[in-house]
Amino acid sequence: MEELKNSFPFEIRNVEGTDNKELSKYFLGAGNFNIQVGPKKYLLMSDYKGDADNIYNMPLRQDDIFVVTYPRSGTTWTQELVWLLASGLDYSTAVKVPLSSRSIFLEFPMLMHQNIVEHLMKEHAEKPENLKTFQLMRTPGSEQVARMPSPRFIRTHLPLSLLPPTLLDSTKVVYVARDPRDVAVSYYHLSSEFKSYNFNGDFKTYWSLFVRDLVYWSPFFEHLKEAWEMRHHPNMMFLFYEELLQDLPTTVQRVADFLGKEYTADQIKELCTHLKFENFKKNPSVGIDNLKEYGMMAPKGEFIRKGKSGGWRDYFDDEMTREAQRWIDNNLHNTDIQFPTVQ
Template sequence: MQKQFPLDIVPLTDEEDKIVKKYYKGTTWLQELVWLVANDLDFEKTTNEPFTKRYAYIEYPTQASDITKIVPTNPSHRATFDDFRTLPNMTSPRFLKSHLPLSCLPPNLLDTAKVFYIARDIRDVAVSFHFAHKLFRYFDDDVTFKEFWDLFKNNLILHTPIFPHVQEAWSQRNHPNLMFLFYEEMQNDLPDVIDRVCTFLGREYSKEQKEKLASHLSFENMKKGPKLAQSSGQNEKTFFRKGKSGGWVEYFDDEMKKEAEEYIQRNLEKTDMRYPTTNK
C-alpha cells in the first residue's frame, strides 16, 4: 500500500505539474502572507522565486527513505532547497517551515524567533492528507479515502496524531512570539488576519497596500502564479485543492461523519480549543 520513496526520487509527471492548484494548503497560504509582510510586499520576488527557495523545510530529509535520492532536474519539483543541514549557512532573516510539534523543535524557539502556527478542521486535514499522500507517491492511487481515514483516525499516518500537535501549540497561544491561527479565520476574514500579522511582525502598510496584498492572496490570483501552477486542467490529486473549508463533507459517508464527530469530541473534551465554522 505504501511507497518507499519520497517526492525527490520520483518527480511529479508533467501532467501533474500543470494541474491547477485548486485547494489552498493552509501552510503555504500563510507562508505567502508572512513572507510578503516581512519583506516589504515584494510581489516581484514571490512571482519569480518559489516557496521552496524562500523557505527552508527543515525536517524534510528525515522523512525520506534511506535509499539514494535523486535530485530532480526541474527546480519546481524540489521539496526544499534548504533544510536543517544547510540552515546555519542561510542569511538572516531566515524563513523556516516545519510540520513538527513544538516539543520537537528547539526548546528556546519561542524566545528567539517569531512563530506562526496554523490549524484546520481535522476532517479537511484528512481529505488534504489523502490526496497529498497520493501525489507524493506515499500511497498507491487505488487507496480509497475510507481506507485512508481508518489509518488517519488511528494515528498511523505521517504527522499524526493531530490533536496533541495542535493542543500543544494552543497551550502556547498567548506567548508574545507565537501567533496561533485557524485556516478558517483566513478564509472568513483575510483582511483581519493580514492586520494581525502586520501587528505581530511590527510592520505598517497603507490601506491600499493591504488591499493589494489581500487581492494577491485571493485564490483566483494565487492559482495564476507561475511558481504555484498554471493550467486549466482538473484533477483531485493536486497539492492545493479547493481553497475552502468544509469540503470534507463530499468525501465522508454517514458512518464516517459519525466517526469523525466522536473522534473530535473525544479529543477536545479536555481542552477549550474549538475549530471555527466557516462563513464562506
C-alpha cells in the same frame, strides 16, 4: 565559549507489528521507513533520525520566522503571506524566486528516502543535473537553514516539542490549525499523488489510518494541543485556516501587527488580492511544478487544491460523520479549542 547542547530528549523507535504492516501496505512509497518519536509517538520517516538532534539544537536567530503546521492546514498560503509582510511586500522577488527557496521546509529531506531516491536515480540516469538536484534535496534541513541569509523563513510540520526548546523565546512562530476532517481529505489527495507516500487505498481507508495516528506527522491532536497551550506567548501567533478564509483582510492585518509591520489599507487590500485563492492557485512561484518534472508528483496532481472549508462533507458517509464527531469531541474534551465554522 561553546554553546551548551541539549541532548535529544526523546526515544526514537521503529514502527513494528500490525501498524508497520498497514503502513507498508498502503504507503508504497515509504515502505518500511517508519519511526515513532517520543511518548506521543509522532509518526515520521526514518531519515528524520539523522537530523533530529541537529534540528532540536539548531542555533536560532532573533529575526527567524517559523511557520508551523500539521500538513495540509494552509502552510503554503501562510508562508506566502508571512514572507510578503516581513519582506516589505516585495512582489517582484516573490514572483521570481520560488517560495520553496524563500522559505525552507525543515524536514523535507526525510521525504527523500531510499525508495524514492532509487526510483528517481533510475528515471533520471541520463540527466546528471537532476541527479545533482536530488542529492541537494537530501541535504539535512538543519544544514540548509544554517546557510540561509537572515532573515530566515522556515516552515515545518514538526510539533513544537521536536523543535528547539528556546524557539518561542528566540523567534516568532505562526502556527496554523485546520478542521481535521478537511485536513484528512486534502492530505489523502496529496498522499495519493506524491511519490514519497504513494498511498494506494481509498479515502475511507485513509481516514481509518488518520484517526489511529497512522499518517505522517500524526497524532493530529497532540500536535495541535502543543501549540494551543502556547498561544498566549508573545512570540506565538495561533491562527485557524478558517479565519483566513472567513475574513482575509482582518487576519492579514493581525499577522502584520504580530510581525511589527505597518501597511496602509490599500497595501493590505493589494496583498489580499495577491493571496485570493483563485490568484494564488495560478501563481507558479508557490506551486511545485518542479516536483512533477522530476517525477515526484503525479502529472495531474494538485498541490494547491480547493482552498475551502467543509469540503469533507463530500467524502464522509453518515457513519464516518458520526465517528469523526465522536473522535473530535473525545480529543477536545477538557479543552476550549473550537474550529471556526465558515459561512
